[in-house]
Amino acid sequence: KAGVTQTPRYLIKTRGQQVTLSCSPISGHRSVSWYQQTPGQGLQFLFEYFSETQRNKGNFPGRFSGRQFSNSRSEMNVSTLELGDSALYLCASSPTSNYGYTFGSGTRLTVV
């Protein structure tokens, strides 16, 4: 059974650029959540999608956006990158919310 796949694994971008991260959940999982992890702030919730609809949203600026496709695959986009956006971005999937998440290995984004 394939796990949650996140691509790319590592990314280096320049301030002001935009970036798109991809997440393929476990087959059959309809809930996909995104988290930002930094040493200082820990795991911060970005948003959750369930059956292509954004169901929950964290306290991040509008530069952070996401979407979910009909096959449950999800993407998140960050526009006008800032140095503070450097972090590990984690995607997690679940059959339903709060059942227990399976996380991907994350995308390590570095903004220079």
Place this chain on the structure above:
Amino acid sequence: TQLLEQSPQFLSIQEGENLTVYCNSSSVFSSLQWYRQEPGEGPVLLVTVVTGGEVKKLKRLTFQFGDARKDSSLHITAAQPGDTGLYLCAGAPQDGEKLTFGTGTRLTIIP
């Protein structure tokens, strides 16, 4: 915003010792989950507890959900180097609401 405070923040003990990690909140959660994360990887789910007072055992790990569903603990017996990692608790006030993660406990087991 529900806050989950974990203690201790850092813990370093010798192999074979026992330890307990705590996860506390002033809010009620419908369920609590525990994860372990190793460097460079995503968290891995260890257990989900849903009933107040519930106790679950996973080999040398014992998880307890508080009676009031506001807190949880993780007890490890005879710790081994493989237990080293970042332990995270997570909960949501109701099913379908966002899952909030705790501040984490970084555990190091010294051989």
